[in-house]
Amino acid sequence: MTQIKLEARMNLNQSFSQECSDCPIRHRAVCARCETDELARLEEIKYYRTFEAGQSVMWSGDKMDFVGSVVSGIATLSQTMEDGRTQMVGLLLPSDFVGRPGRDGAAYDVVATTDVVMCCFRRKPFEDLMNDTPHVAHRLLEMTLDELDAAREWMLVLGRKTAREKIASLLTIIARRDVTLNMKTGTGQVVFDLPLTREAMADYLGLTLETVSRQISALKKDKVIVLEGKRHVTVPDMDRLLEEAGDDSDGGVLG
Amino acid sequence: MTQIKLEARMNLNQSFSQECSDCPIRHRAVCARCETDELARLEEIKYYRTFEAGQSVMWSGDKMDFVGSVVSGIATLSQTMEDGRTQMVGLLLPSDFVGRPGRDGAAYDVVATTDVVMCCFRRKPFEDLMNDTPHVAHRLLEMTLDELDAAREWMLVLGRKTAREKIASLLTIIARRDVTLNMKTGTGQVVFDLPLTREAMADYLGLTLETVSRQISALKKDKVIVLEGKRHVTVPDMDRLLEEAGDDSDGGVLG
DNA sequence: ACTGTTCCTTGACGCAGATCAAGTTGGAAG
DNA sequence: CTTCCAACTTGATCTGCGTCAAGGAACAGT
Secondary structure, three states: OHHHHHHHHHHHHHHHHHHOOOOOHHHHOOOOOOOHHHHHHHHHHEEEEEEOOOOEEEOOOOEOOEEEEEEEOOEEEEEEOOOOOEEEEEEEOOOOEEOOOOOOEOOOEEEEOOOEEEEEEEHHHHHHHHHHOHHHHHHHHHHHHHHHHHHHHHHHHHHHOOHHHHHHHHHHHHHHHOOOOEEEOOOOEEEEEOOOOHHHHHHHHOOOHHHHHHHHHHHHHOOOOEEEOOOEEEEOOHHHHHHHOOOOOOOOOOO | OHHHHHHHHHHHHHHHHHHOOOOOHHHHOOOOOOOHHHHHHHHHHEEEEEEOOOOEEEOOOOEOOEEEEEEEOOEEEEEEOOOOOEEEEEEEOOOOEEOOOOOOEOOOEEEEOOOEEEEEEEHHHHHHHHHHOHHHHHHHHHHHHHHHHHHHHHHHHHHHOOHHHHHHHHHHHHHHHOOOOEEEOOOOEEEEEOOOOHHHHHHHHOOOHHHHHHHHHHHHHOOOOEEEOOOEEEEOOHHHHHHHOOOOOOOOOOO
């Protein structure tokens, strides 16, 4: 069951790179239901940007002249207090949308944690397109509602879970969503590379990097995960990991 | 400056009840820009529901046959784990929207904490209206983006702030948004009644009710707030409270 | 091979906030 | 007025996680 879901996702990732190596966002983000003439308009205002690992995409307060989707790589959204405490508020994986139509200034710091390719649209003409094209606005609404649900689920993690549960929750999310995800069929085993440093994980989870390190070591000792090197993770039993995450939902498996 | 903002809000609240005692959501939520024929369609599918303090509006997983706006009173959105730990993920104040178009099941528990009046729309016809009426979809997108920002700001509170800062942050939010808000001109003093029990505050802040109680007592002892009874709060100096909240932003005051 | 750098691990200790346990207050019902 | 009960306060103690500190591993540059 967990397995079926994972296979479905894997297939999705495959078609994702086969059908449109040019711009995957056609399939999964704003232009999923666009007609050819709308796609032509999008082509006109579209351009690619690349960022190196560690490079900032934008800082909170910057004037934001584009919106766009992540094509490959992973970026983070975060907020920082004056005294330096920072909280990550979102993880941007391929197909995720960046930027808020109708607002000039960026509200968060966006940083590439791996090399990132983004498919950008100039903001003003994109907003015009959105105004003429109801289903683009619809698609954006759907995506925003999904993000809102994700943010609220994360509020439960931040407010009420223990350090160990927090780590397990993060691993669950990455196992489910990371496009580098891989599965050995039949066994339910999931293998992936952590796309974040211990410090970035700490900032996502509201912990310190030492606590993150200790809890990962503990999960390893208890055989919930197997670590090779510092980043390569094997989850022998996803159900066990979900249990550790204190997750009652089974991830929305419906068939 | 803080004062100007508060006066503006007060005026807004006044006009709010004067101009349309019937259904305030016309001014502030989905139908802010509707034409008369669209308003007529809304009238047809609209009905009111009332809930008593403490009563549940819906439970997570319930079939959701309506969407709507809070007209008066205060409700909470929360998530619960199997073992009973709960996290509030949103506070619903008058004009806030409830329900997700395009989804059957409720994702959260919604509970009225005071007596609540809601203006509801049957979900299916509302979705139809939204599909024919781009600016309704637009308004919903704007509102959803605002909620997403609020959720992300709260993630910083949950993940990185101390108990004292959390309490101050909550008081700040209530002082800014509660419609019962009142201000003694000239002094910058703000007066309001807490709409939540200590336990509800704890669930919002990821704390225990004892810690909430202690921190409120501490803020009172340090004269950041004045308490009469258990619920009636006077904030003699909003800037001081903002400082306690560790809030670098000045709340978006722009003029 | 040597050195520096970045990322990570592990240990020792302290403290903010949880937990457990009595009270107190104030309003509603009799 | 008295009783009752939910909402709140306050104290004593415990503990999970933060803080501080000392290394180790992997890797790039010289």
